[in-house]
Amino acid sequence: MNLLKTHGIVLRVAKYGESDKLITFYTTTAGRITGIAKGAQKSKRRFVNKLEEFTHLHIYCQPPRAPQGLFFISEAELLAAHLSLRTDVHRYVSAAYICDLFVRFTRDSDPDPQLYALLKWAMTALEQDKWPYRIVALTHLHLLGIAGYRPEINLCNHCRRPITATCSYMLLPGSGALLCNLCNSSGSLSLPRLSIHTLRLLATGQALPFNRLHHLHFTRKAIIESLSALYVYSLHLLQQDIHSWRTLCSLGFAHDAAPPGLTKQNSPTFLPPSHHRDHTISSP
Numbered sequence: 485m486n487l488l489k490t491h492g493i494v495l496r497v498a499k500y501g502e503s504d505k506l507i508t509f510y511t512t513t514a515g516r517i518t519g520i521a522k523g524a525q526k527s528k529r530r531f532v533n534k535l536e537e538f539t540h541l542h543i544y545c546q547p548p549r550a551p552q553g554l555f556f557i558s559e560a561e562l563l564a565a566h567l568s569l570r571t572d573v574h575r576y577v578s579a580a581y582i583c584d585l586f587v588r589f590t591r592d593s594d595p596d597p598q599l600y601a602l603l604k605w606a607m608t609a610l611e612q613d614k615w616p617y618r619i620v621a622l623t624h625l626h627l628l629g630i631a632g633y634r635p636e637i638n639l640c641n642h643c644r645r646p647i648t649a650t651c652s653y654m655l656l657p658g659s660g661a662l663l664c665n666l667c668n669s670s671g672s673l674s675l676p677r678l679s680i681h682t683l684r685l686l687a688t689g690q691a692l693p694f695n696r697l698h699h700l701h702f703t704r705k706a707i708i709e710s711l712s713a714l715y716v717y718s719l720h721l722l723q724q725d726i727h728s729w730r731t732l733c734s735l736g737f738a739h740d741a742a743p744p745g746l747t748k749q750n751s752p753t754f755l756p757p758s759h760h761r762d763h764t765i766s767s768p
């Protein structure tokens with residue numbers, strides 16, 4: 485079988501046996517693939533500093549003989565180490581959450597150039613941006629759009645009124661559409677709230693190409709509202725846990741480096757819906 489030569493970003497690394505590693509990549513030509521790197525745990529030369537989380541690589545691997553089998557990774561060249569994503573805790577939890585989302589929203593050997601471009605942009609932006617959590621929110625928003633689950637955030641899906649500053653909104657997990665507080669007057673739904681400010685930021689974010697997203701300024705409140713709503717929506721779509729969310733909350737939401745004007749005291753919290761209450765949401 486032909487050797488696969490492709491560019492890829494490492495989504496996940498796991499030890500395998502005494503000396504091998506299992507690596508999951510998102511690649512340009514094959515989409516998500518998982519390969520085995522023989523001897524990579526002990527190799528001092530061949531794979532050193534390459535098969536690490538979030539690295540951008542040129543990889544050479546042998547495709548599996550069976551459809552569900554593992555690729556055999558024979559060589560890797562480093563294109564970008566993204567070292568600060570593994571040394572700074574806030575960048576690390578941000579990158580880990582994005583990679584977790586990519587693992588869950590993609591399938592094996594189903595390449596999408598837009599998804600690859602988004603992941604490549606996200607890893608670079610996380611290294612450079614002062615506020616990594618806004619990169620997480622914007623990446624999650626675009627990932628949902630590319631995957632076919634673009635949230636509809638311009639009007640209330642029930643009364644059909646355009647979003648307004650006098651209302652607050654919830655993103656309905658079943659449809660990805662909004663419900664205003666007037667249409668939920670009984671208060672029967674308990675979901676993360678989205679303010680008009682956050683919704684306008686997200687709508688602008690949806691319309692902008694990746695390379696212009698850094699112009700959007702997110703307050704701490706907007707980051708928390710965005711991440712919380714997109715998380716609950718994604719849980720419903722995936723019907724499975726997103727494990728790194730807990731770490732993102734406990735480290736990320738609790739961190740002290742809040743943008744000016746927002747303190748821990750005035751940051752919002754939310755109670756996840758009853759069927760999601762096994763997930764710990766830390767109070768900021």
Ligand SMILES: [Zn+2]
Pocket residue numbers: 640641642643644645663664665666667
């Ligand atoms: Zn309404």
